Amino acid sequence: MLLSREGRQYRNCVRDLWAKKASVTFFGLVALRVDATYPDHRRRDIDGLFKALLDSLEYAGAMEDDSQVRLLLAEHVGTRKPGWLEVTIEHKAGGRQGELF
Secondary structure: OOOOHHHHHHHHHHHHHHHHHOOOOEOOOEEEEEEEEEOOOOOOOHHHHHHHHHHHHHHHOOEOOHHHEEEEEEEEEEEOOOOEEEEEEEEOOOOOOOOOO
């Protein structure tokens, strides 16, 4: 897949943040919670957040494959520049457990 310059920057930013904050790989089924703070009050479809985010988390090594995601919860929690996403990843109960560290 050919990524735009902005897409590569986003993917690399997610990779760098993951390496700095978590640096673990989840195996088995996972649940994601995404708290989205938008940069302005324009109308947005919240589902537009997921493709680039999940592909970037996979690229960062947070999980082997984004098909591991079995539960995805997203909430618009506010508006504030520059806008950001807070992502929480947990093992999903009932999935095969993997090594955390």
